[in-house]
Amino acid sequence: MAAAFFAELMKEPALQEWRCFQPILGALAEKTQDPSSTVRQMAARGLGNLVSGAPEKLRKHKGAILEALRRGLEDVASAEVVAESLLALAKVVDELKGKAVGSTFKDLAKATRTFFDAEQASLRSAAFTLYGVLAASATRRWRSFFTEELANTWASLVLHLRDPDPGASMACQGALRLCAPFLGLRRVRQGIAVNTRLSAAELQDDICSQLAQESPKHQQALYIATRRCFLRSCVDLQAAALDVAGLELRGGGRSRVQGLQGAGKAEQVLRVGCGRAGRERAP
Numbered sequence: 001m002a003a004a005f006f007a008e009l010m011k012e013p014a015l016q017e018w019r020c021f022q023p024i025l026g027a028l029a030e031k032t033q034d035p036s037s038t039v040r041q042m043a044a045r046g047l048g049n050l051v052s053g054a055p056e057k058l059r060k061h062k063g064a065i066l067e068a069l070r071r072g073l074e075d076v077a078s079a080e081v082v083a084e085s086l087l088a089l090a091k092v093v094d095e096l097k098g099k100a101v102g103s104t105f106k107d108l109a110k111a112t113r114t115f116f117d118a119e120q121a122s123l124r125s126a127a128f129t130l131y132g133v134l135a136a137s138a139t140r141r142w143r144s145f146f147t148e149e150l151a152n153t154w155a156s157l158v159l160h161l162r163d164p165d166p167g168a169s170m171a172c173q174g175a176l177r178l179c180a181p182f183l184g185l186r187r188v189r190q191g192i193a194v195n196t197r198l199s200a201a202e203l204q205d206d207i208c209s210q211l212a213q214e215s216p217k218h219q220q221a222l223y224i225a226t227r228r229c230f231l232r233s234c235v236d237l238q239a240a241a242l243d244v245a246g247l248e249l250r251g252g253g254r255s256r257v258q259g260l261q262g263a264g265k266a267e268q269v270l271r272v273g274c275g276r277a278g279r280e281r282a283p
Contacts, residue, residue: 025050025061029068037078044072044081048088051095062096066104073111079120086112086126090133098139105142109134109149116156117228121165128160128168132175135182143182150182155218155225161204173200187214 031043047065050058058065069092072085089108098105112134115127131153138146157176163169180192188210195206211219 025057025064029064032068032072037075037081040072040075040078040081041084044069044084044088048084048091051091055095058092058095059100062092062100065092066101070104070107070111079118079123082115083120083122083126086115086123086130090126090130093130093137094133096137098134098137098142101137105134105138106145109146113149113153113156116153116160121163121168124160124163125165125168125171128157128171128175131157132171132178135175135178138182147182147184150179151184154179154183155222158204158207158222159225161200161207163200169200173203176203185210185215185218 028043028046031039032047034040034043047069050065066089069085069089072081072088075081075085093101093105093108101108108130112127112130115123118124118127135146135150154176157172157179160172161169161176163172177192177196180189183189183192188207191206191210192203195203198206208219208222211222
């Protein structure tokens, strides 16, 4: 209860004027390593709430706050703590922007993408939220890095536009739009920027269609991401991967995909997956 109280207290604007701020901040940072996962979760929430309660104090103590929340991403015992830390980091990074975040920017980007295929929808949604904030906060210093980073993650983002969880799908769509300026594919980049009223599924359809016309190499990369998601993920995510594999094969046509190294694999995923998904969903 005390941790929850202090987490909400950090929202209060008057907090910046209190002389007891330093002890409260120190206590919250310490509680991020508490034996209780609930206490660790509330501590992470409190650190994120500093954005609205004490933004000046946040900037002053940014190093300690970012480090405490970054440690939360390594909490293997509680998905709730990790999700809370991701959301808190999204608030903090959005307030600080990329330049003030410093070298932690790279560490956060690399750590965040490891949760894209997490079994828990809350983790996926929170990870997409933070990734979008990182894209929007990438200053000139980090633009080259984030362009290279997106070369490794764009296919996963496109795939999760059909995430079975509505919240994760919406967060993914928001992240992809914020990441669009870093995409090397001109037509895809323009399509994302222009088609702002498309649903997540419609946007995925449009991107797959553009890939078939513009870049077989990137179409193959999407096949690989689809296969990886199918082999590693839970049943619901496997179904989303199958939707993309089928869409690519139908949309691209045999003549467009027969030269791709991954085309046969995609067909195999589609055939095997339909059978497996059918068996696992059968009553």
